[in-house]
Amino acid sequence: MSTITDYIDANKETFREELFAFLRIPSISTSSEHKNDICDAARFLLDKLESLNMDRTELFETDGNPIVYGELTTDPAHPTVLVYGHYDVQPPDPLELWKTAPFEPTVRDGNIYARGASDDKGQSFTHLKAVESYLASGESFPVNIKFIFEGEEEIGSPHLVPFIEAHEELLACDMVLISDTAMFAEDTPSITYGLRGLAYMEVEVEGPNRDLHSGVYGGAVENPANVLAGIIARLKDKDGIIQIPGFYDDVKDLTDEEREAYRQLPFDESAYKKTLGVDALHGEKGYSTLERATARPTLDVNGLWSGYQGEGAKTVLPSNAGAKISMRLVPDQDPQKIARLFAEQVESLAPDTVSVTVTEHHGGQPAITDLSFYGLQAAADAFEAVYGREPLFTREGGSIPIVADFQQLLGAQSILMGFGLNSDAIHSPNEKFALKDFYRGIQTSARFFEFLPKYS
Amino acid sequence: MSTITDYIDANKETFREELFAFLRIPSISTSSEHKNDICDAARFLLDKLESLNMDRTELFETDGNPIVYGELTTDPAHPTVLVYGHYDVQPPDPLELWKTAPFEPTVRDGNIYARGASDDKGQSFTHLKAVESYLASGESFPVNIKFIFEGEEEIGSPHLVPFIEAHEELLACDMVLISDTAMFAEDTPSITYGLRGLAYMEVEVEGPNRDLHSGVYGGAVENPANVLAGIIARLKDKDGIIQIPGFYDDVKDLTDEEREAYRQLPFDESAYKKTLGVDALHGEKGYSTLERATARPTLDVNGLWSGYQGEGAKTVLPSNAGAKISMRLVPDQDPQKIARLFAEQVESLAPDTVSVTVTEHHGGQPAITDLSFYGLQAAADAFEAVYGREPLFTREGGSIPIVADFQQLLGAQSILMGFGLNSDAIHSPNEKFALKDFYRGIQTSARFFEFLPKYS
Numbered sequence: 001m002s003t004i005t006d007y008i009d010a011n012k013e014t015f016r017e018e019l020f021a022f023l024r025i026p027s028i029s030t031s032s033e034h035k036n037d038i039c040d041a042a043r044f045l046l047d048k049l050e051s052l053n054m055d056r057t058e059l060f061e062t063d064g065n066p067i068v069y070g071e072l073t074t075d076p077a078h079p080t081v082l083v084y085g086h087y088d089v090q091p092p093d094p095l096e097l098w099k100t101a102p103f104e105p106t107v108r109d110g111n112i113y114a115r116g117a118s119d120d121k122g123q124s125f126t127h128l129k130a131v132e133s134y135l136a137s138g139e140s141f142p143v144n145i146k147f148i149f150e151g152e153e154e155i156g157s158p159h160l161v162p163f164i165e166a167h168e169e170l171l172a173c174d175m176v177l178i179s180d181t182a183m184f185a186e187d188t189p190s191i192t193y194g195l196r197g198l199a200y201m202e203v204e205v206e207g208p209n210r211d212l213h214s215g216v217y218g219g220a221v222e223n224p225a226n227v228l229a230g231i232i233a234r235l236k237d238k239d240g241i242i243q244i245p246g247f248y249d250d251v252k253d254l255t256d257e258e259r260e261a262y263r264q265l266p267f268d269e270s271a272y273k274k275t276l277g278v279d280a281l282h283g284e285k286g287y288s289t290l291e292r293a294t295a296r297p298t299l300d301v302n303g304l305w306s307g308y309q310g311e312g313a314k315t316v317l318p319s320n321a322g323a324k325i326s327m328r329l330v331p332d333q334d335p336q337k338i339a340r341l342f343a344e345q346v347e348s349l350a351p352d353t354v355s356v357t358v359t360e361h362h363g364g365q366p367a368i369t370d371l372s373f374y375g376l377q378a379a380a381d382a383f384e385a386v387y388g389r390e391p392l393f394t395r396e397g398g399s400i401p402i403v404a405d406f407q408q409l410l411g412a413q414s415i416l417m418g419f420g421l422n423s424d425a426i427h428s429p430n431e432k433f434a435l436k437d438f439y440r441g442i443q444t445s446a447r448f449f450e451f452l453p454k455y456s
Numbered sequence: 457m458s459t460i461t462d463y464i465d466a467n468k469e470t471f472r473e474e475l476f477a478f479l480r481i482p483s484i485s486t487s488s489e490h491k492n493d494i495c496d497a498a499r500f501l502l503d504k505l506e507s508l509n510m511d512r513t514e515l516f517e518t519d520g521n522p523i524v525y526g527e528l529t530t531d532p533a534h535p536t537v538l539v540y541g542h543y544d545v546q547p548p549d550p551l552e553l554w555k556t557a558p559f560e561p562t563v564r565d566g567n568i569y570a571r572g573a574s575d576d577k578g579q580s581f582t583h584l585k586a587v588e589s590y591l592a593s594g595e596s597f598p599v600n601i602k603f604i605f606e607g608e609e610e611i612g613s614p615h616l617v618p619f620i621e622a623h624e625e626l627l628a629c630d631m632v633l634i635s636d637t638a639m640f641a642e643d644t645p646s647i648t649y650g651l652r653g654l655a656y657m658e659v660e661v662e663g664p665n666r667d668l669h670s671g672v673y674g675g676a677v678e679n680p681a682n683v684l685a686g687i688i689a690r691l692k693d694k695d696g697i698i699q700i701p702g703f704y705d706d707v708k709d710l711t712d713e714e715r716e717a718y719r720q721l722p723f724d725e726s727a728y729k730k731t732l733g734v735d736a737l738h739g740e741k742g743y744s745t746l747e748r749a750t751a752r753p754t755l756d757v758n759g760l761w762s763g764y765q766g767e768g769a770k771t772v773l774p775s776n777a778g779a780k781i782s783m784r785l786v787p788d789q790d791p792q793k794i795a796r797l798f799a800e801q802v803e804s805l806a807p808d809t810v811s812v813t814v815t816e817h818h819g820g821q822p823a824i825t826d827l828s829f830y831g832l833q834a835a836a837d838a839f840e841a842v843y844g845r846e847p848l849f850t851r852e853g854g855s856i857p858i859v860a861d862f863q864q865l866l867g868a869q870s871i872l873m874g875f876g877l878n879s880d881a882i883h884s885p886n887e888k889f890a891l892k893d894f895y896r897g898i899q900t901s902a903r904f905f906e907f908l909p910k911y912s
Binding site for chain 1: 546547549550553638654663666670671672673675678679681682689733734749754756760763765768772773774780784808809817852854855882883885886
């Protein structure tokens, strides 16, 4: 193994430069104006895969953004690992809060600052570089490897499931390897075995057919913004309990063992609050902060708009108001069912003085990986070899809906090997990824491939 | 009088062209980027006043936008009328809803479409043209006239009151003449004797120090947008009663006579709903639609913002949320007191998990003109002479805070001679002013000057 380790050490600068080139592409999937950048990012990955001399590399067009694929079969008897990553990123807004430009990667204090540095370009690139290092160092590669990179993760992967369904044989594997999660804390390697699902909704309240003068009509005509506020307010009670009939019906409660494991996690609530700049936390009554953030469902406003948002005062009674509202889900909640219950409840809360439309954006199933799965053991050993300590097994609050899809469509469990940190500010200004974890990620991935055969 | 009437008729086209030139200036006071346009509009009026050969014309600089002044004393024994108007306009947003450009006045179906057509360039310009017509036709002008035009009405006239205080002698008058209100209905001349006041507030809720990933933190960290919705929702109950302690303490109830007069007004509620495109109305329990819109206080959200408002879905837990909320006030509510009560209530509703800031934009006193005031009789006669019917005496829901200020500082009552319509869409896209009412406005103003001496 030392030749591979040495190869990785010797090529740090090259790897970093390659990642920087990847990060410079503003491959934002949430707005259509970045279509060309999306294609550039896909082609960038295809070039990288092609340079590995794999058995097959291909860029698959979809009705949305392309899917990049590569495979290398070393021996049919070897276990097959499907590496999944996404090359699309979140929008960088609000731009003015970035210390350096989001698409000009910069190293400060040992961190790479750029949109996508952690989520997910930097993290997923580690596996590509691990495979390259293995192959370049002349060692025989001990697993069969497949790569699949999509460009629509941040908009709910609308074309990935149809693609998997249409390519079940191509993608057949023994497990999926994903680095799109965070370590529990710095230098604390973690394997995520549970993920929350998502139902993401948009609520539009329409009142009068135009913006009205609030002096002339105020008091006599229902105000859509006031109505929207009332609807949102009634979706949760003061104890943080979500007020949608049936919402909790399918929630699998945490086991006593899990709650005990939660209590053992090294968590400093006052440091957590300090990092966020808040004096007090708030969440569902009866649960700890970590439980609330990872193993309990939520309802959050993600966006809100109505009327005049500019400087000064405009005396307008707005003709409409809207909100983006999403719910994080836990096993065994079903996003479709929750979306329906949400829509029914919102519609039932709407007065007849306005018209309310509820639409569904993307959703995703929650997921749990079996703690006894052999791939997890190999991953744990790899972490220990590189980080010098056993990883924690944790649940994460975020959603990677594709994990449930891989389970369902390919019968493959996922290994969520996180190299990022919760403080990486993914989806926020000044997203970062620790340079040392980029390199340790490559090393850990290489060791995982090394260790896997002995457990299979 | 017929020479003046003839002069007005003969000069319709010129008057319209002059108004169009005035309307082409985008003198928006709510945003600082239109400073030059503001100055252009002020200079435009100054030029018009100068061309009347008045005794004095002057452009007064203030710490904000300039005040344009002109005076003509015909005989110290004559009554002195101070004409007030404002040359600033509301922003035209949302721009995409205008059928023709807001600052390119266009005539369609007998209406002038432009921002400011009705509020207040078109309406206030009538008095300038009436005086011009009087003077040009060689008739001796039967009153002393003063003009004052300000450029900050849409942002609460912050520099007008100090100006009046500093120029009490200059502005001394027997009454103020203002055309910045609406007729009750088409061809239904109306004199407004009551106006609502205003307290306009901004509420900012600050949560975590940056936008967070709603998966990673959702459920554990308070969401400022959810909090803001909760605060707004609790400011009014389901019967439309405002839930701010002390809010109604100083409200003067409508007299039985006034409520009876309201019932006599020709009001077609189903046409009103149809025009607004709403199926049902909603307001304070126990009052009619007209009472709610004009004689009862309100609380309306004017603007709302938080998090991601773009296309698609962004899973963000926003770091802050804000709202503009204004209250229309009725006699004898005091804007300062109401602003304080509002701030106290909002702060008391805020949980300790966020920080809430309440700031006050402009406010304005409600006002009532004495129904027995002699100026109102002259105005009524003028309307009858031009429109062929007696005007209605009504209250309006909008605020012209300066009416209360003139009363208080100059001891002068205001005559609110409205030539606009409530359907003029002031503050909305496609603002309009009927061309025939622009001309009838000039005629009515001229007759008012003619009739006034016989009542004084």
